[in-house]
Amino acid sequence: MKLTQRLSNSAIAKSGTLVSLVSIFSMVGPIIIVSAGFWDAISHILKEPEFFWSPSHIVVYSGVSMTACAAIMGSILIIRKSVHRSLKTGIKLVIVGSLLQIVSGFGDSLSHDLFGIDGLISWSHQPLEIGLLLASLGAVLILKNREHTKLKIFLPFSIVTFLFFTTWLIFNFVLIFGHTIQCIQIYEIFSSGCSIL
Incomplete structure (x- = not known):
């Protein structure tokens, strides 16, 4: 009981600090996830062995852990009822985005085990990307709410990040519907996805 009380009274547990950390x-x-994802795609091109604890995957997992x-x-913050309106909406988006990333990460690992190296377009990559988009939109809403701090x-950095993910x-959705575009040489980094479609 005393430990719980100490934790709730600690500086890190204060609402303002938590909001800052969340944002x-x-x-x-x-x-971090996208940067490591590019690294992982380059590893696929170089035909490096694919395994769950590869260096690029570990960096991806650290980004997912942050989210x-x-x-x-x-x-x-939501349980404490410390946030309202756009701040609460932003946090909910981060939560949903995080859950999508975690589930998609496990799905991607399973996909690699069953089918080997996949391309940019796969049943596990697109939900992961939607999770990234939702988390970054949540960050924009949280920071917009805190623009007086x-x-x-x-x-501005958060907005650019959200626009990049969008x-x-x-x-990626264009690649799903534009099969031939995906197989053009300039997109060689993503060419393993051609076989999936």
């Missing part, structure tokens, strides 16, 4: 983690986590931490802290310096998701 930063939900913005940085998806960036999951943001979701957990956000859940604490020192967190405002992150808002563009990336649209690009």
